[in-house]
Amino acid sequence: MADSDTEAGLSLVPWRSSTLYVVLACSLMGVMGVSLVSPVLPDLRPVFGVSDAQVGLVITAYTLPGVFVTPFVGLVADRFGRRRVIVPLLFLFAVAGAGVAVARTFAEVVALRFLQGVGASALITLAVTLIGDVYEGSRRDAVMGLNGSTIGTGAAFYPLLGGALAGIRWNAPFLFFGLGAVVGVFALVALADPDADRSTDVRTYLGRLRAVAVLPEAVAIFVALFVAFFLFYGAVLTAMPLLLSDAFGLGSGRIGATLSAVAVASAAVSSQYGRISEWRTAPELVALGFVAYGVGLLAVRLAPSPAAVAASLLVFGVGFGVVMPSIDTAVVTLVDDDLRAGVMGMRTSMLRLGQTLGPVGFTVTADLAFPTTVGGYRALLVVAGVVATLGGVGCYLLLRR
Secondary structure, three states: OHHHHHHHHHHOOOOOOHHHHHHHHHHHHHHHHHHOOHHHHHHHHHHHOOOHHHHOHHHHHHHHHHHHHHHHHHHHHHHHOOHHHHHHHHHHHHHHHHHHHHOOOHHHHHHHHHHHHHHHOOHHHHHHHHHHHHOOHHHHHHHHHHHHHHHHHHHHHHHHHHHHHHHHOOOHHHHHHHHHHHHHHHHHHHOOOOOOOOOOOHHHHHHHHHHHHOOHHHHHHHHHHHHHHHHHHHHHHHHHHHHHHHHHOOOHHHHHHHHHHHHHHHHHHHOOHHHHOOOOOHHHHHHHHHHHHHHHHHHHHHOOOHHHHHHHHHHHHHHHHHHHHHHHHHHHOOOOHHHHHHHHHHHHHHHHHHHHHHHHHHHHHHHHHOOOHHHHHHHHHHHHHHHHHHHHHHHHHHHHO
């Protein structure tokens, strides 16, 4: 029965559709910006003579533009079509990211990462928007799960690749971002031109977006996104590499291998989302995902070895693999086609806010509020784990009632 369900899910995926491969390629570029660089963070400290709090800016500068740029990008994409936005973003992502490899100062690194973040700001957003535009019903759920699984697979592979490239030289991972230009050429050729402008009245459009933004369902989605990515980027992708380096003495290669556990679990779970979504509603799945978040973070705190840390991160990855497809499905079904990119832009704005504040929140708090950063990271993992677990359990019980 399980095999037949899997085959049925795979048969719903339009493998001959060029749009599908643009979606998957854009998602892979979008997830590359942090997961490829995360294992390199400890190496950047001696190269540029910066502290933990400063090195966290490599992540924060990349995610910050998305907080402000993505809603505007969504508006433009809804009015003038997806291709006219996706292609320039991919080229900016590639050029600015590869430029970090030749940066001479840490200020240049931060500035280029900011520009790269502008390019990356809406790549995954527009990929999910395309899914909502082109596919419906069970096929949409199947493609959404495939996209989530692809993101998870990329996020699992990139830390390994980033760690291996950093073993050659600290700046080698940044050169890999040039691949975004190849994807840009592919999107230029593969995506169809928009038939016509989708909207002519900006004021009406913004008014409709504002009405959607205050809906209880939308508010719940935005809060869940912020917390999910605050924890993921703060605890896992920023604090964890520094903790693994200082507490266990791991190099960039082993750090990348350890962090990839999150994405391995996420990819496996997301690939089955079409089946999982039949078991519980999307809000219930989000709540259960946060329980897995919390349990995983608490287990990391108690882990006595890097292998135990990796095992704990598998649990966290299960939560991530459930939360993201559930939230994205809720978003794309919330509004009509002509508002979808705009609402996805608001969704990504909140996501980026969590990505931006998470690294700073964890590194600065550990640096200033505790005698040692290692002790600070461990304490913060406990706090984050308890909050996520209790919040997830509480929300799930309320939803079940």
